[in-house]
Amino acid sequence: MKTLQFLFRSLLVSLLIISCTDSTELSPEEEQLNSESVNKKEIALELISLMKNEKFKETTLELLRNQKNGVLLSEVLSKNTSYVDDQSSFRKLSKQSSELEKNAVSEEAPDKIEILEIWMHNPKGNTDFSNLLFSYAPKGEEKDWESVIAYDMNKKAVVLDAKITPNQPVIVIEENGIEALKKEVYHMNRLLKESGLQKSSFNGGKVHENMGANKTGGLETTKLDKIRLNNDEESWILGAAEIYAITSGIRSEDNSPEIKVITMEYLDHEGTDYYPNQILLFWDDYQYQAANIQFFEKDDSGNYKELTQTIINGVFQIIGTVTTQPWVSVLGQVAGAILEAMPEAWFRNDDDYVDSLYTIEKNKTYTNHYGARGNAKVNLSPFYVAPN
Structure with missing residues (x-):
């Protein structure tokens, strides 16, 4: 019975996400499923707000272009302090990044360490970032993933296949890298x-x-x-x-x-x-x-x-x-x-x-x-x- 309830709830959340046109607000179902300390959807949307500044976007893409592993979000922010239009988003991301990194080195570190990083999926080395997307790994077991939700520069939801590698560049939010x-x-x-x-x-x-x-x-x-x-x-x-x-x-x-x-x-x-x-x-x-x-x-x-x-x-x-x-x-x-x-x-x-x-x-x-x-x-x- 619990399994059926979980599948029904997951399907409901997926339908709500896919059908939305403006993804700024989280539904109650999403809030419930995203109850961990890191809300990756929220982080993705805040990052998009910052990336609307062309210099911020250019500097960030340059940091990510040649990196195999992720780059600390705090490092991205520190490199872009001169190119911030949305101070509210900048403060929110800076505070959360700083708190997570501080907790991670404490003797009383949490049982599950989370540190915010971002990395870029760009297997074909695209130089055209006009169709840049922002995403993160879904919840649950990988074997159950069918789709991945991403967001474009207008914060509109885009559904990607979890098994088929997309051809366009995607910036991925990572907390367990x-x-x-x-x-x-x-x-x-x-x-x-x-x-x-x-x-x-x-x-x-x-x-x-x-x-x-x-x-x-x-x-x-x-x-x-x-x-x-x-x-x-x-x-x-x-x-x-x-x-x-x-x-x-x-x-x-x-x-x-x-x-x-x-x-x-x-x-x-x-x-x-x-x-x-x-x-x-x-x-x-x-x-x-x-x-x-x-x-x-x-x-x-x-x-x-x-x-x-x-x-x-x-x-x-x-x-x-x-x-x-x-x-x-x-x-x-x-x-x-x-x-x-x-x-x-x-x-x-x-x-x-x-x-x-x-x-x-x-x-x-x-x-x-x-x-x-x-x-x-x-x-x-x-x-x-x-x-x-």
Whole structure:
């Protein structure tokens, strides 16, 4: 019965949106369905008001033209302070952007971090922006999306196909993009460290002066030289993927694990070779010369705090039972505990759980090495970071 009510309500809202001629006002049904802190329709309409200034529009398009990932809305606004005709829209967007970014770095950050970004869908490199549209991802499950609502420069609603990529340029409002992922990964690592599952000072794969170093003063690492993910069938409105890695190894002789989360912001589209030159494994963090690397895509509806705590709980459940087991067996169990922590729905959707590279060895080079699912193909190589 609830399912039928939801479908009826969704159909009603779709009909109301499509039939409207002036989209400035939100219907009660839309307000109810758009109850999250970010109202993307409202943001799109406010942005259109600002984009009516030709200089504002020109500067914004230049910022977006060559960007693979999103651009912070706050950055767009700061670049355009001299070209604002609608001060009310500017103040509203500036305030909301600032508040969300401030909340994201707070120790009391919300369970779901939202940061406003915009990016441009323009696959054919159009230079004619007279038919520019503004849109955002629909609510609900991607598999259920049939259409996407967009707005033209006159704020008139336009219905786009969710599965067929439009030929015209579309500016997309995003609140769960790469900037939100970076902040979530920061908090995930903080929680892991507080729980005792991460010993190093670490931030997204960057080397810090107080990270563990060997007796020569340098760092022995494994570097990701190349990576390619298989194609998926994501809707065009989702834009670039937000991929992160979770690395795990055995820290000490009592089989205590070491876990890190690393953003991979460059890895935005499947079916493409990337050459990141990114350090993923720091061998001085581990007691033994093998570790795991697992890849996931950010779940827009997920709760990173709950996810991290489930990982922590799952790993601690096995710690007390593995002190006498061979370390290589425990290494696999730690990776298994991380997968067990992931929501069941992720394993019905290839976009969320990407792949696992098990038992990656120190001082070993891997060329065209496939993950366990055959979805990720990587080149890995040993890399020594010499001291200054």
